[in-house]
Amino acid sequence: MQNGDTNTDQNGSGSSVPRDTSRPLTEEELDRYSRQMIVPGMGKEAQLRLLNAKVLIIGAGGLGCPAAQYIAGAGIGTIGLVDGDIVERSNLHRQVGHATSRIGQPKVLSLITHLKGLNPLPNYVAHTCHISPLNAANLIAQYDLILDCTDNPATRYLISDVCVLLEKPLVSAASVQTSGQIIVLNCPPTPQGLLEGGPYPPCYRCCFKKPPPANAQLSCGEAGILGPVVGLMGVAQAGEAIKILASGLHVPSTTPPKAPVEPTLLLYSYSLTSFLSPFTFRALKMAPRKKSCFACGEGSKGRLTLEGVKRGEPNYEFFCGLSSGPKQHVLSEEDRITPKEFVERVQQGKDGNSGKGKYVVLDTREKEHFSFGSIAGAVNVPFGKLLSKAAQIKRGGETPQVGDILPPEVKIEEGKEDVPIYVVCRRGLDSQEAVEKLKEMGLDNGGKRKIVDIAGGMKAWKEQVDPSFPYL
Structure with a gap:
């Protein structure tokens, strides 16, 4: 050569x-x-x-x-x-x-x-x-x-x-x-x-x-x-x-x-x-x-x-803790929903939970990702901050409320404390762990409140719902 x-x-x-x-x-x-x-x-x-x-x-x-x-x-x-x-x-x-x-x-x-x-x-x-x-x-x-x-x-x-x-x-x-x-x-x-x-x-x-x-x-x-x-x-x-x-x-x-x-x-x-x-x-x-x-x-x-x-x-x-690759299905099927199903059943009201105050969308992406676009009405709590709050609450031995996790602008109507929480992230990995953490803290009220992962994250949202979404 x-x-x-x-x-x-x-x-x-x-x-x-x-x-x-x-x-x-x-x-x-x-x-x-x-x-x-x-x-x-x-x-x-x-x-x-x-x-x-x-x-x-x-x-x-x-x-x-x-x-x-x-x-x-x-x-x-x-x-x-x-x-x-x-x-x-x-x-x-x-x-x-x-x-x-x-x-x-x-x-x-x-x-x-x-x-x-x-x-x-x-x-x-x-x-x-x-x-x-x-x-x-x-x-x-x-x-x-x-x-x-x-x-x-x-x-x-x-x-x-x-x-x-x-x-x-x-x-x-x-x-x-x-x-x-x-x-x-x-x-x-x-x-x-x-x-x-x-x-x-x-x-x-x-x-x-x-x-x-x-x-x-x-x-x-x-x-x-x-x-x-x-x-x-x-x-x-x-x-x-x-x-x-x-x-x-x-x-x-x-x-x-x-x-x-x-x-x-x-x-x-x-x-x-x-x-x-x-x-x-x-x-x-x-x-x-x-x-x-x-x-x-x-x-x-x-x-x-x-x-x-x-x-x-x-x-x-x-x-390095990666033997099974990225976590794909750590939650049961009832704890997950696809973006398309979320639009049809939740946003459009087919499950009876449509409208403002009827549900909460928790977006766990970093604020820089969140700033480029999100699901309508979503509130942003970055994954790292959510884990930090969870650890702080656990150390204090407290019984957390939704207000301890969600931003103060999120208002839960009186008598509607069990409105479902839908969790989304970038690719559907962090959101699954976030769902587990929220349940570990007891925010599902013993199963009365649904806490659901939007499967595939905003990447799947772009593929299934909005092709123009700026996924980064």
Whole structure:
């Protein structure tokens, strides 16, 4: 494969032509990379390391796009990209490697088109698939350094575990809403279970022994994301990768470093609600490597293996509380109603409960989602606030009333305390849990008041009732 070519590989068995480590730099390379080669600590030797390096970027989205741009611009010799998604219009405000003209294309191929326009010299390897326990080892084994640009904890644990097993350094980042984080792991890479000194910094499990609760694992589609925030984290990933490769720290070693760098988690955040508040960078010192770590600690060789990962051991979905996928039918049929049925039976009065004051629609979306549109007469109590109120009431041992949960503008007519409550959210997941919480608090009056989930949320409302509804 020649420089600038693309090798498409869906199964993780792609290859690239190795670069000659003894050759002189070409005139084009001298001209293209001159500004970075004159930086103290770089020079020709460091540039040749970059030219001979192979980097795998897992995720071609908000993190992967800016990271890939600077990785390609720096002259990394082989750049592998892993992603199974296609470009959508909603990606473009932050995924700067894509374009309107490439909507509908595989993200990996779209990003490579962009990168070739920036620098045609590297070898680009397209893996148009999602990373999984079945292909992770085959993909990661081909490269010197891994960038985790994914958006969910289960995949982060998988990538980190395989990097430990294959002795690969890892630059991991995450971002949502107005905050982001980045950490370098397993660098320099050392054998699994080496107890004296390495790997330092530790693996992802050493830093985050337990994943966040399943209901706190929000995607950008649920929680939102600002482009510059995720872009900063992606650029920082590229900076760390270039530093590691230029200095040769990506080469596996059985000798622990004499002066290991303390693991540091870099956090970035700012507030949209207070425009006078400056953005902040914070560097948090992480705990050192744990002897008891499942992946890299004492006895880990018997617990974590490549063969086990391929067999589904450990089960990353189960570990992160997602083993059964998103909750779809946690409520009984009598506790659910479709948007179409709600319009026909409730709004149009076929069940005798139509009209103002005859029922309450509780919308648990965030206020930003709610502001774009809602069911007529709906009141907004964001899911997080509802859970917080429920926990507060439970701690106080109180017997709650509707007024403790609903906004004060909701008036329940005297003698109509048992009017039904219909709960809706964005996609029909949070609303089901909200129905359960309201019943746990006793707001169903022992079954006298109906508390019903509008199945499928506002996404289903758009599909079944109002195609013009601005579902975000």
